[in-house]
Amino acid sequence: MSNQRRGKYKPASMHDGASMSTVMFFKQAKILLEQSGNEDAAFYFEQVEDWLRAGNGLPTSDREVSKVLAL
Numbered sequence: 001m002s003n004q005r006r007g008k009y010k011p012a013s014m015h016d017g018a019s020m021s022t023v024m025f026f027k028q029a030k031i032l033l034e035q036s037g038n039e040d041a042a043f044y045f046e047q048v049e050d051w052l053r054a055g056n057g058l059p060t061s062d063r064e065v066s067k068v069l070a071l
Contacts, residue, residue: 023052044069 026049033042051068052058059065 022058023049026052 026045030042030045030049033039033045047069048058056068059068
């Protein structure tokens with residue numbers, strides 16, 4: 001028996017709640033859009049994927065969204 005108390009537990013997650021499944025959604029959407037000939041839309045999905053992989057969360061303001069999409 002030990003006198004040491006239990007450590008606090010916090011599950012691993014990406015910043016601001018953007019999980020790996022969210023990143024994979026944007027990646028798969030990009031691939032499917034490219035395959036269907038929608039390169040312009042695929043570009044924007046890739047922009048969001050890169051933004052999330054850089055450790056940023058999903059944008060919430062108009063200014064942040066335009067920054068992510070490079071508009």
